[in-house]
Amino acid sequence: VETPKPANTNAPVWLSDAEKELKKIPFFVRGKARRNTEHFATEQGLGEISLDTLYEAKAHFAR
Numbered sequence: 001v002e003t004p005k006p007a008n009t010n011a012p013v014w015l016s017d018a019e020k021e022l023k024k025i026p027f028f029v030r031g032k033a034r035r036n037t038e039h040f041a042t043e044q045g046l047g048e049i050s051l052d053t054l055y056e057a058k059a060h061f062a063r
Contacts, residue, residue, distance in 0.1 A: 012046055014052060037053065
């Protein structure tokens with residue numbers, strides 16, 4: 001029997017406005033957008049993801 005892995009406690013917290021904006025992204029790419037944004041926020045040392053963080057991550061990964 002495997003013990004489930006605990007949720008990543010180091011993951012940044014999504015603020016409500018950023019979460020609402022994320023829901024506007026088509027479902028078939030939303031997971032990737034979420035992972036990329038969380039990865040970007042972690043690299044930047046951010047503890048929370050704001051709307052600005054979401055847009056900055058989008059610009060970063062669009063290069």
